[in-house]
Amino acid sequence: MPIERTALRTAIAVLVGGVAVILDSTIVSVALHELAADLNADVSTIQWVSTAYLLALGVVIPVVGWLQSHLGAKRLWMAALTVFLLGSVLCSFAWDAPSLIAFRVVQGVGGGAMMPLMMTMIMQAATGPDRARLMSTVALPAAVGPILGPVIGGLILGAGDWRWLFLVNVPLCLAGLFLAWRMIPADAPGRRVRLDVVGLALLSPALVALLWGLSNVSGGGGFAQLDVLLPLIGGALLLAGFVLWALRRRGDALVDLEVLRSRPTWAATTLMFLSGASLYGAMLLLPLYWQELRGETALAAGLLLIPQGVGSLLSRTAAARLMDHVSARWVALIGFVLVGVATVPFALAGADTATWPLLVALFVRGLGMGMVMIPLMTVAFIGLEREKVPHASIVTRIAQQVGGSVGVALLAVILATAATGNSLVSAFDIAFWWTVGFTAVAVLLSFLLPGRVATEGGAPASPEPALAPAKA
Template sequence: MTSTSPGTTAPGGLDRSVLRIAFAVIAGGIAVIFDTTIVNVALHDLAQDLGASISTIQWVSTGYLLAMFVAIPATGWLQARLGGKRLWILAQVGFLLGSVLCALAWSAPSLIAFRVLQGLAGGVMMPLMTTLIMQAARGQSVGRLMAVVGLPIALGPILGPVIGGLILGNLTWHWLFLVNVPVCLLGIWLAWRVLPDDRPAADAPRPPLDVAGLCLVSPGVAAVILGLSQVGEQGGLGHVEAWLPLLVGAALLVAFVLRALRRGDRALLDLKLLRHRPLAVSTVLLTLTGVALYGAMFLLPLYFQSLRGEDALAAGLLLIPQGVGTLVTRSLGGRLTDTVGARPVAVAGFLVVALGTVPFAFSGTDSAYWWLLVALFVRGMGLGLVMTPLMAVAYVGLEREEMPDASIFTRIGQQLGGSVGTATLAMVLTASVAGATDPTVVAGGFDRAFWWATGFTLVAAGLSFLLPSRRELQRD
């Protein structure tokens, strides 16, 4: 644990040098965090402007997401070869270049190709962002630190559609990508100035790349994500577009796990780290958090648009109370994690999320908006509480060199959870309202889907009791 001298500690109890590193990294990474949801609201405009079908233009988002998953597993190896600072700057330059090329795209295929470039860079940045900050902190005040780190991650799916709607309402779609340029330039400059030079020594051994492992896990995860997205689009597993990618992806991942267990720490990802109880439980719970957060975030805009007749911008604005609720409890969640432990904070957070979701399971075409906005605020408060302890406890007891793989596990868990949640709730909703025109039937379908979202959240609350207690973590 690092020692701090007088004058090096900020009022919140965090080391100032760690806060500077956190600010530099988050300032550069925020473009990646918001990019997916900002662009999603523009798919209809992009299809019209580029003369493409919705099924084709959907790959602007799908290609970006799949490219991120191809890159994520290799991040730990790249960091060991290049050093965190150099890799972070290179990834930001790649994301900047991809953003500029997207703004200059002349057709749907060119835009999809440039989005893949963006996704590859973003896939490196997402786990690396957390790794760099946790390595700088060295186990110090991790709860309060993760409250800072996780804020833009939690707000991305909430505020992204609002920002995207505002840009489309006042500018052309090109600005959805050009807005990244000043953010990336600021992030590159701050990283150059603030991040420590951690490049490996010239005579240090270079870890070999587990090529076979990479060829199994990257396309495996990407295929599972593709299959889950098709489950949501097709409304079930009975279509070859859904079950075939899922089957292929699962087979590749099983092969990777069997191979990685044989290779141990020579594998692309050291699966033995999952024997570390805090990391394993946190990864599972972050997966369920992805289900609760992204699954419900798929339902909420649809509810306001399909059932209440709002446009995309209005639906995004109606979600602002959820973001405000997250802001209100974010720092509190960090302080409580450091003082009373992760377990009670996580349990309480999931229960508050469930409490804020239940009103939507009773809502209809004439439910009072003020009541739903209060429920969204409460739901946001729960999300602000729950993310911090889960992200913080995952790194407790890990060595510096183990943190990159831990970041990859937690990141994949969150994204898989989001895809599972979206696919499951889309399937429930589609099965309930297929062919229905009666608003009462449609409202009943949404009620059923929100009950599923509540159920996922309550399961996560129960599993949170498996998190190590504060006393157990102190022994570690």
């Protein structure tokens, strides 16, 4: 059965604009050395080019649902994409490190609004089986962005100036704006709610503190550093405060945590956290393995990761079709098993291990990651009312973002700690075994996903309550 035309047009429009945001963060990561040299900045300063972008995401993501209720999805999408475009152009004209960091914040504000909104718009436009098939399209940049971004960034740096890392976003953003104007149907703002000022004052600083603390873990002291411990403790306390506040306010909270009473939603959210840890954590280890143990250049290491991106490309459509015949639970389970099994060869590898078996393993790992994302991004919204979809989108996005940061931080500490008492080969083996462990936990939790995604008629299945209903 063909996908409903309006839903397909919406998916195409948001994909073109969204791909620039997803690729941008990983493209820039390969250019920090060149940026430090050209802007006469030290490494600790230039790291804020990435950190400031990450923190801006943490500030904006929680307010996306409130903004959508006031502006409507189409207006908010085009406004956020315009802000991201403006930030990209400004970054290309940066004259020193502080100006570049400030302009990256502008980029992060636009990108932070777009990421959860992308899923919300697809889920609200599509129904039944269309959701899984459209998610296979929307998940494309999310699956291959972390893999292809460093390759594209390396090619741009090899051919020209670092400013083109930001200017490459311009045609994508302009095309995305045109398609959004022409293809996304106009929508009226939803039920307007007052801004939950207390919730905003708790949640946004909580995310900023957590992400900032985790980004500082790579320093010599690991989690024992004050600039890690203090933000993490403060962020955890603020987050706990927000949870208590949101449970009291229910539907009037900045992010309605009542959506987590649906078992599909909280199970998918937990697995999004683990998939973020597994994907982004491994994306720290894999390039380092090729460079530090195998002596490859940064560009060569990026090219060697292409099989993983190809695997993700090929499996995303297959996963959507497979969900028409078996449950989301089994698709996710198979995906996580493939990711875990394909990571084992790296946990056993040394400096002289043959390259081709590792490339095959990367391809299989990509197949698994592509299969995992489709059911998780689909089942998180099963049975939710339309006005609850933005809240579920924000919750899952936060889980994936924080999960990725936790994975990177933990594996950075594990690798550094293991390297002090072992050879570098053994240190990498230990770190990769931890990655396999993350995936094993995800395999077990996959059994909590629902057995079916849709009823025979194509309507979303009713959610299975995770908790007893709250008393009035």
